[in-house]
Amino acid sequence: MHTASPRQPTAVIRFASGHCALGALLVAQSERGLCAILLGDEAAALADELQARFPRSERREDQAGLAALLAQVVAFVEAPQRGLDLPLDLRGTAFQQRVWQALREIPAGSTLSYAELAVRIGAPRAVRAVAGACAANALAVAIPCHRVLRSDGGLSGYRWGVARKRALLEREAQQ
Structure with a gap:
């Protein structure tokens, strides 16, 4: 049986960033679902926040692959009554x-x-x-x-x- 070393990533998280009425927006998705929606002033700062939140994961920028997801989240920010029916990967106590x-x-x-x-x-x-x-x-x-x-x-x-x-x-x- 092979076990992961402490330096080896435990999961892959794909992310994409864009803009909405509230500023910069980053969405991130794991194999289980949406694991981050971050808001801020600059996409680079949001990518740093994602890294700090998931330090043992392998983060891959995937603008093309997550374009539809990013558009769906932006639309939800703009019109919250639409709802956001997506699987979520909630990580917490x-x-x-x-x-x-x-x-x-x-x-x-x-x-x-x-x-x-x-x-x-x-x-x-x-x-x-x-x-x-x-x-x-x-x-x-x-x-x-x-x-x-x-x-x-x-x-x-x-x-x-x-x-x-x-x-x-x-x-x-x-x-």
């Missing part, structure tokens, strides 16, 4: 998975507070852990952590910037 599943159940145009989300997953005292799970999300818009607000209704930190969070919420409110 059991707690993060619970939070992410609850996030996926928040309809477009609706919001919850971090405290309400903690109650929803049956962990009412875990508000900070819920916020941490939101921050650990690598699938912008597919796992809609932008729909979670402070208890006073204010926008708080968002991994991809508060301005992007505001823009996403405004776009969903118009639908």
Whole structure:
């Protein structure tokens, strides 16, 4: 039986980048499904973020092979009511998975507070852990952590910037 050495990649992740109304966008796909949707100002920085998130994987840029997937994600960012029915490769702890599943159940145009989300997953005292799970999300818009607000209704930190969070919420409110 052959085992992988610590330096050997454990998986292949293909990625492509483009632009949407929110700036640069990178999508990444493993053999199990979409594993990252990253937003930012520059594609190169997003590729660095992908490398940091999946350090033991082999990352391959595949603009042509992922063009349809990239277009589908861009269309979803532009019109969230369309939905995004793609297989997701969610990588996180059991707690993060619970939070992410609850996030996926928040309809477009609706919001919850971090405290309400903690109650929803049956962990009412875990508000900070819920916020941490939101921050650990690598699938912008597919796992809609932008729909979670402070208890006073204010926008708080968002991994991809508060301005992007505001823009996403405004776009969903118009639908």
